[in-house]
Amino acid sequence: MRSLRLLLLSTPVGPLGSGLGGGVELTVVNLAQVLARLSHQVAIAAPQGSVLPDAIAALDISLIQMAGNWQPIAQSQPRSAPIAVGSALANAWQYAHQAQSQYDLLVNFAYDWLPFYLTPFFKVPVAHFVSMGSLNDALDAVIAQVVVQFPGTIGAYTRSQTQTFANLDPGQWQILGSAIDISHYQYCDQPSDFLLWLGRISPEKGLEDAVAAAISANQSLQIFGKVENSDYWRQIQSAIAQAPSHLSIDYGGFLTTEQLQKSLGQAKALLVTSHWAEAFGIVAIEALACGVPVIAYRCGGLAEIVRSGETGWLVEPDDALGLVDAIAQIHQIDRRHCRQQAETTYSLAAWGDRFEQWFDSILFGKITA
Numbered sequence: 470m471r472s473l474r475l476l477l478l479s480t481p482v483g484p485l486g487s488g489l490g491g492g493v494e495l496t497v498v499n500l501a502q503v504l505a506r507l508s509h510q511v512a513i514a515a516p517q518g519s520v521l522p523d524a525i526a527a528l529d530i531s532l533i534q535m536a537g538n539w540q541p542i543a544q545s546q547p548r549s550a551p552i553a554v555g556s557a558l559a560n561a562w563q564y565a566h567q568a569q570s571q572y573d574l575l576v577n578f579a580y581d582w583l584p585f586y587l588t589p590f591f592k593v594p595v596a597h598f599v600s601m602g603s604l605n606d607a608l609d610a611v612i613a614q615v616v617v618q619f620p621g622t623i624g625a626y627t628r629s630q631t632q633t634f635a636n637l638d639p640g641q642w643q644i645l646g647s648a649i650d651i652s653h654y655q656y657c658d659q660p661s662d663f664l665l666w667l668g669r670i671s672p673e674k675g676l677e678d679a680v681a682a683a684i685s686a687n688q689s690l691q692i693f694g695k696v697e698n699s700d701y702w703r704q705i706q707s708a709i710a711q712a713p714s715h716l717s718i719d720y721g722g723f724l725t726t727e728q729l730q731k732s733l734g735q736a737k738a739l740l741v742t743s744h745w746a747e748a749f750g751i752v753a754i755e756a757l758a759c760g761v762p763v764i765a766y767r768c769g770g771l772a773e774i775v776r777s778g779e780t781g782w783l784v785e786p787d788d789a790l791g792l793v794d795a796i797a798q799i800h801q802i803d804r805r806h807c808r809q810q811a812e813t814t815y816s817l818a819a820w821g822d823r824f825e826q827w828f829d830s831i832l833f834g835k836i837t838a
């Protein structure tokens with residue numbers, strides 16, 4: 470396929486590398502990497518202060534920094550929240566409009582109203598990667614308009630994610646899944662004696678269930694991720710203070726992938742306790758790549774990732790006791806199966822091909838199988 474000139478417009482909730490963008494940061498960086506390796510010309514527009522991992526510094530990916538205020542995160546707003554346009558988002562799309570003739574395709578990763586609304590005003594095609602399930606009425610409506618005018622131009626991680634958009638036919642979505650660069654994750658066969666929780670520290674992520682389950686299961690727990698909601702974090706810290714002194718429940722901060730996977734690989738299991746339907750759950754494939762079994766609530770993307778009994782355990786949503794039972798059975802999981810699943814199903818190469826096919830179908834009308 471000929472080399473495309475691509476502009477990836479990242480999430481406006483925070484700079485790349487800050488952790489504020491959660492899984493979408495990894496998605497944007499990994500996609501840029503794999504498309505650059507496929508010899509496309511890739512540029513990323515992201516909030517001021519964005520950095521790319523050293524591991525891909527050698528690739529020719531241009532990073533265009535957007536000044537302005539970060540976007541309020543959609544998942545903390547009510548469904549009827551009015552449309553918000555922070556200046557970082559506005560500046561990104563002002564740049565995209567004035568520079569559009571330099572690109573063959575724009576790829577939007579902002580989970581926000583503006584990019585969808587602006588799509589008909591662009592001469593260059595826009596592909597929209599929707600990074601979460603349905604959260605906002607105005608956004609659902611504008612996505613539906615884009616689907617009518619530009620069929621085939623919206624993509625998502627998982628089928629279950631698309632099913633949360635009641636106003637849209639699931640068949641109108643391109644399902645892309647996700648991936649990581651497996652070579653950045655070392656397989657660990659001999660775990661230490663702790664569980665691990667990883668993610669944005671925010672109420673929808675259910676960290677309180679992981680702390681309660683670790684204490685009930687008499688297991689130590691390591692916590693990593695960006696503190697996004699400090700009130701919530703204070704509640705968690707008071708729950709941690711109740712733990713018996715022989716258990717260590719520690720917060721390791723927000724680490725780069727390179728640093729994180731060293732601790733991640735040592736874990737007996739990763740606990741994924743989200744109260745909402747995760748669009749995907751990229752932390753789960755990071756754990757699998759290190760050989761770490763995943764214990765997760767059976768909802769959202771995690772239900773499509775974890776093979777219960779083979780690479781982890783799926784527990785009925787919000788059933789904290791179920792988590793304790795699963796923790797007690799984690800020794801039944803063969804850690805090599807976890808690594809194998811990551812290698813065969815979540816490699817960058819297969820994922821990059823799916824995006825290339827999607828772009829093909831948008832630009833050249835080939836409706837791929």
Ligand code: HBI
Nearest residue numbers: 480490491492542543579580600
């Ligand atoms: N909220 N308004 C808004 N825009 C985003 O792009 C966005 C968000 N909340 C979370 C988020 N993106 C990402 O962290 C998740 O999609 C992973």
